[in-house]
Amino acid sequence: MSVTIKDVAKKAGVSPSTVSRVLSNNSRISKETSQKVRDIMDELGYHPNIMAKSLVSKTTQSICVILPKPAEELFMNMFFMELIRGIVTQANRSGYDVLISSGANEQEEVEAVSRLLNGKRVDGAILLYSRKDDKVVDFLQNNNHPFVLVGRSPKYPDLLSVDNDNVQAAYDATQHLINLGHQRIGFVSGPPSHIVSRDRLEGYTRAMEDSNLSMSKDWIVEGEFLQESGYRAMSFFMNLPERPTALLVVDDLVSLGVLRGLHELGYKVPQDLCLVSFNNIAIAELSTPPISSVDIGIYNLGYTASQALIQSVTHVGENQFQKRHIIPHRLVIRESSIFSPTKSEVNTRMNI
Incomplete structure (x- = not known):
């Protein structure tokens, strides 16, 4: 025989209506009473009838x-x-x-x-x-x-929305590359129909303009949020007469495609091309090299x-x-944007 609300109420020493209020997370029920009732539910193995509850509460939970x-x-x-x-x-x-x-x-x-x-x-x-x-x-x-x-x-x-300040996030990431001395910075974007792609493109553009750096339309490539988009972009970028020395990439997964494309073409990151991405998913830290990425608090x-x-x-x-919630971001700097040459590489460059 199945356990009912009345069984739970009797065991807990409360009324059936109190048990119902606990199930509905009613704020008028104290935490102590709510916890006591829920403990009894667990003890007796009570499971509420969701369909019946929905009819009463007018919600589906x-x-x-x-x-x-x-x-x-x-x-x-x-x-x-x-x-x-x-x-x-x-x-x-x-x-x-x-x-x-x-x-x-x-x-x-x-x-x-x-x-x-x-x-x-x-x-x-x-x-x-x-x-x-x-x-x-x-x-x-x-x-x-x-x-x-x-x-x-x-x-x-x-x-009602939850978002990052993607314009500022892209501005900060681009400024990081500018501070490293890069003047030719490209951008691998996402679909232009997506607002996040537009906002990150705007942040990139503002940072370049504020530093009085020229931009070429050839340095901006649009694609999907997939590895393949980053992979294809490298065939285009690395064959330009004047290619970028650094890239801002709209998404970490796209960055993995960038790394694969560069590797197949015989280029190294960050020696030949520096890279900063977005989202800071776990694979960004585990890639070779680890990818500098904007952590957006996913x-x-x-x-x-x-x-x-x-x-x-x-x-x-x-x-x-609060209608609009903005989640803070932070730039996590890793090897993909910071070139630290080995001793042998320094000696080679100095002709020693």
Whole structure:
């Protein structure tokens, strides 16, 4: 015979309504009482009926994560895995489950989020990207569905969002290369439709202009957030009559493709070309050479996005809502941007 709320209430010495409030994370229940009730639940092996609970509370205790393209491509990039880890950790701590959905194109993404939200299968959505003229954002905004955008929307500046100051982050990374004495600095960008690509390009451009350094359109190459984009970019860059001496790369995964392309062409990093990237995923430190990268706090981006959405859904602290959350960044300097020649190399350069 299954354990009921009444069984838990009797064992804990509280009313069934108190047990229900504990299950709903009601703030009126003290921490001591809540913990006592939950301990009894564990002891008796009680599992709440989610469907019945949803009918009473008008919530599903679930949120969805919308991926920007087929998941098999995204899961190759540890950035998204770390982002989702932050989302899931915070959601679980708040008693929420996480569904993940995607589509091959924008229309499929709209259809997916429509099924989940209009079908009352989730309480809100997190978008892991921001694009110009995004149909998914339009749908969510126009239908008043709770959602959080990881990034920013030029069209809807007052959206609930979590982001970095990507303009400043790119400015800082470019300035690091300028401070090392580089004047010809290239930029391997992401898709121009993605706001993060535009913001990082703007930061790069501002830093170059502020230092009165010339820029060539040939030194800016656009691609996808994939290794292959970085690999292809090297065939182009290294065949230029006047090639860059340093590169800013939009994403660590793209940087791995850059390193592979340079290796096959017979160039070394940082001896022949210095490199700074973004995201500071684990592989950046483990690559050869280790990659200098801007740490954007990926886990915190996901954790804060999940927290902001659940607060929005449950109306916790409704009068204190902060619409735009900016996660700080920091540049982690490694060997890819700092050339420390060996003694033999110094002797060779000095003709000793």
